[in-house]
Amino acid sequence: MLQNQTTGGTRHADLDAWVREVADHTQPDEVVWVTGSDEEIERINATLVEAGTFTRLAEERKPNSYLALSDPDDVARVEDQTYICSVEEKDAGHTNNWMDPQEMKDRLWPLFEGSMRGRTMYVIPFVMGHLDAEDPKFGVEITDSAYVVASMRIMARIGSTVLERMEATDAAYVKGLHSVGAPLQPGEQDVAWPCNETKYIVHFPEELAIWSYGSGYGGNALLGKKCYALRIASVMARDEGWMAEHMLILKLTNPEGKTHYIAGAFPSQCGKTNLAMIEPTMPGWKAELVGDDISWMRFGPDGRLYAVNPEFGLFGVAPGTGADTNPVAMATIEKGNSIFTNVARTPDGDVWWEGLTEEPPAELVDWHGRPWTPDSDAVSSHPNSRFCTPITQCPTIAPEYDEPNGVPISAIMFGGRRKTTVPLVSESRDWQHGTFVGATLSSETTAAATGAVGVVRRDPMAMLPFIGYNAGDYVDHWLEIGKQADADKLPRIFMVNWFRRDEDGSFLWPGFGENARVLKWMFERLEGDVEAQESPIGYLPHPGDVDTDGLDVDEAQVARALRFDPEEWSEELPLIKEWFEQFGDDLPAAMEDELATLEQRLVRV
Ligand code: GTP
Numbered sequence: 001m002l003q004n005q006t007t008g009g010t011r012h013a014d015l016d017a018w019v020r021e022v023a024d025h026t027q028p029d030e031v032v033w034v035t036g037s038d039e040e041i042e043r044i045n046a047t048l049v050e051a052g053t054f055t056r057l058a059e060e061r062k063p064n065s066y067l068a069l070s071d072p073d074d075v076a077r078v079e080d081q082t083y084i085c086s087v088e089e090k091d092a093g094h095t096n097n098w099m100d101p102q103e104m105k106d107r108l109w110p111l112f113e114g115s116m117r118g119r120t121m122y123v124i125p126f127v128m129g130h131l132d133a134e135d136p137k138f139g140v141e142i143t144d145s146a147y148v149v150a151s152m153r154i155m156a157r158i159g160s161t162v163l164e165r166m167e168a169t170d171a172a173y174v175k176g177l178h179s180v181g182a183p184l185q186p187g188e189q190d191v192a193w194p195c196n197e198t199k200y201i202v203h204f205p206e207e208l209a210i211w212s213y214g215s216g217y218g219g220n221a222l223l224g225k226k227c228y229a230l231r232i233a234s235v236m237a238r239d240e241g242w243m244a245e246h247m248l249i250l251k252l253t254n255p256e257g258k259t260h261y262i263a264g265a266f267p268s269q270c271g272k273t274n275l276a277m278i279e280p281t282m283p284g285w286k287a288e289l290v291g292d293d294i295s296w297m298r299f300g301p302d303g304r305l306y307a308v309n310p311e312f313g314l315f316g317v318a319p320g321t322g323a324d325t326n327p328v329a330m331a332t333i334e335k336g337n338s339i340f341t342n343v344a345r346t347p348d349g350d351v352w353w354e355g356l357t358e359e360p361p362a363e364l365v366d367w368h369g370r371p372w373t374p375d376s377d378a379v380s381s382h383p384n385s386r387f388c389t390p391i392t393q394c395p396t397i398a399p400e401y402d403e404p405n406g407v408p409i410s411a412i413m414f415g416g417r418r419k420t421t422v423p424l425v426s427e428s429r430d431w432q433h434g435t436f437v438g439a440t441l442s443s444e445t446t447a448a449a450t451g452a453v454g455v456v457r458r459d460p461m462a463m464l465p466f467i468g469y470n471a472g473d474y475v476d477h478w479l480e481i482g483k484q485a486d487a488d489k490l491p492r493i494f495m496v497n498w499f500r501r502d503e504d505g506s507f508l509w510p511g512f513g514e515n516a517r518v519l520k521w522m523f524e525r526l527e528g529d530v531e532a533q534e535s536p537i538g539y540l541p542h543p544g545d546v547d548t549d550g551l552d553v554d555e556a557q558v559a560r561a562l563r564f565d566p567e568e569w570s571e572e573l574p575l576i577k578e579w580f581e582q583f584g585d586d587l588p589a590a591m592e593d594e595l596a597t598l599e600q601r602l603v604r605v
């Protein structure tokens, strides 16, 4: 028997034992098994309002929606404090922080001792992907944060139905332990956003376990998302022959009614959600959303790669989201049932952030909870402020988002933020070349993680912060996947860059809905309807083949966006070499070959 008062429980013996062990150690006042019901979430939201964590927004503006303002030091993923604690150091590779698992536990377990005092410990059973998938991927998050419960209910399929299935099959599951690390003394008044200066986001891949301490922020605390669905799942995927990727999934239909599903890997804050919700500007083209952040892909019986979106909600970047840039996201949010974190509040109980409208309202309460006017020096909303919204509310959701075995992928895009060098679009010669393009992907850092913003770094497959094992082995896994299917069944691989700048610093390409013009070229490539020209970095569109009909940009500027510049690429070569040197012996030989090929081709131009 627990000393703590318990609501719910389980006949899953392993889960029962783990929950008791954690409760005994962390000493919460009570243990609540989360069912996922509407009444329960109403109670939890009310608790959050009472605690000052949530402010309820005006019903006529954003129904059933809440605003949370975090501690100013708990606003993004903490990559410095994120660890892969594999048994062998070499299995974490050069891109991850590593510590011996036992040593890490000896450090963390004492931090968890009594860490939930004065709080409720919630047990959240969840499944990433569909409950009716062939091999459903279960998880349980134990957390002392009601904000996490409210967010997880939006972001994943959770609750009693999941637990019942786990019990019926005595299912294996990922154990996610989370504490904000802010125990309360008897009678102590809580703060609106409890957290701890000390933060650890730790993964034990061999044990399928995650320990997260000290942060309440999304990617650090909603353990189904990056911790499970990317870091732990990438290890499962390596072992089981599938892929866990930081990719959007988009369904694209041309005016003749022909459909292709396209996935796209872009680093954090580099445009996945926007592209997944794109409203094409060309007549007759239709885009629908399957996933906006994470894609799990495995081979189907027909030998093609099928992708599922393992999530159930959208955790999108707020700034820059508006009726002009992403009307579909706006329509999704308008329906309510959402949590907004670190954005500004309007006097009439709505939310606002930079880019929502061209002109800011005359007065606001900013993300620090302070009065704000357009004359204020600082921005009103944190650059990594987010909306958290049920995916089912999206007006362009493809019915297949809920397909247990996913959708067949025709193409994969890699993209990042590069002011120079990387053309608007190019196509890889084959899977191995595409793997090289992904492995050498680069992008300017963003506010999605703490640290400097705007620094170019290599971000392999947009997975740098999310590969749960050795990055060399990860690249090798991509190559292995490519060997498992006929070339004509594998997705074609493209590289894009919406963020190239002109000499005056402005974007060369208008982006957003106009990106559909680039998708159209890819679609035509897939259909064999358009030729392309060879270049050292792959196939490029012939002049005029990217449809600019009705585009309000002059042709010379479009040409500058599309341009392959051998000089810029010669400057890129040493950076790629430097990156590959970091892999040491772990770099697959095929990547050396691709690098040599690129170098030779560059010399010849
Ligand atoms: P994460 O949720 O952090 O993984 O981000 P994401 O990859 O989903 O990026 P998102 O679509 O939220 O876009 C991030 C920022 O880039 C937002 O401020 C967007 O307004 C901006 N953005 C997205 N697409 C484009 C584009 O085509 N051009 C330009 N200039 N900006 C874009």
Ligand code: SPV
Residues within 6 Å of the ligand: 076, 077, 217, 218, 219, 220, 225, 226, 267, 268, 269, 293, 315, 448, 449
């Ligand atoms: C990202 O940073 O890539 C995100 C937000 O999608 S988070 O959930 O914090 O990882």
Ligand code: MN
Residues within 6 Å of the ligand: 246, 267, 268, 269, 293
């Ligand atoms: Mn992301």
